[in-house]
Amino acid sequence: MGTVVPLSPKVFETLLCLLQNHEGVLTKEALMASIWPDSIVEENKLTQNISALRRIFGETPGTHRYIVRVPGHGYRFVAAVKRSRCNRCSTARFDARPIASA
Numbered sequence: 028m029g030t031v032v033p034l035s036p037k038v039f040e041t042l043l044c045l046l047q048n049h050e051g052v053l054t055k056e057a058l059m060a061s062i063w064p065d066s067i068v069e070e071n072k073l074t075q076n077i078s079a080l081r082r083i084f085g086e087t088p089g090t091h092r093y094i095v096r097v098p099g100h101g102y103r104f105v106a107a108v109k110r111s112r113c114n115r116c117s118t119a120r121f122d123a124r125p126i127a128s129a
Contacts, residue, residue, distance in 0.1 A: 032083055037062055041076040045104040054101040077102060
């Protein structure tokens with residue numbers, strides 16, 4: 028099992044969106060529409076959520092083993108993702124492993 032890490036609701040939604048779409052790049056607009064569907068928020072809120080996730084994953088500047096910004100396109104979750112069902116609940120569980128540093 029892993030370590031339980033408390034996340035604010037919007038940081039969790041950011042992570043969930045990235046995990047659910049890990050096979051491609053998500054535009055900032057798509058992420059923001061998914062996380063804040065009925066609100067108008069500034070782009071820095073998304074940047075803060077991404078920064079919080081990178082800190083939680085232990086990423087340092089220049090090492091993006093989990094979340095990569097694709098200039099001009101958006102963000103991509105690049106760690107290996109394995110989707111499985113949780114036996115104790117009805118929700119999906121994600122197991123993410125970092126990619127090797129170059």
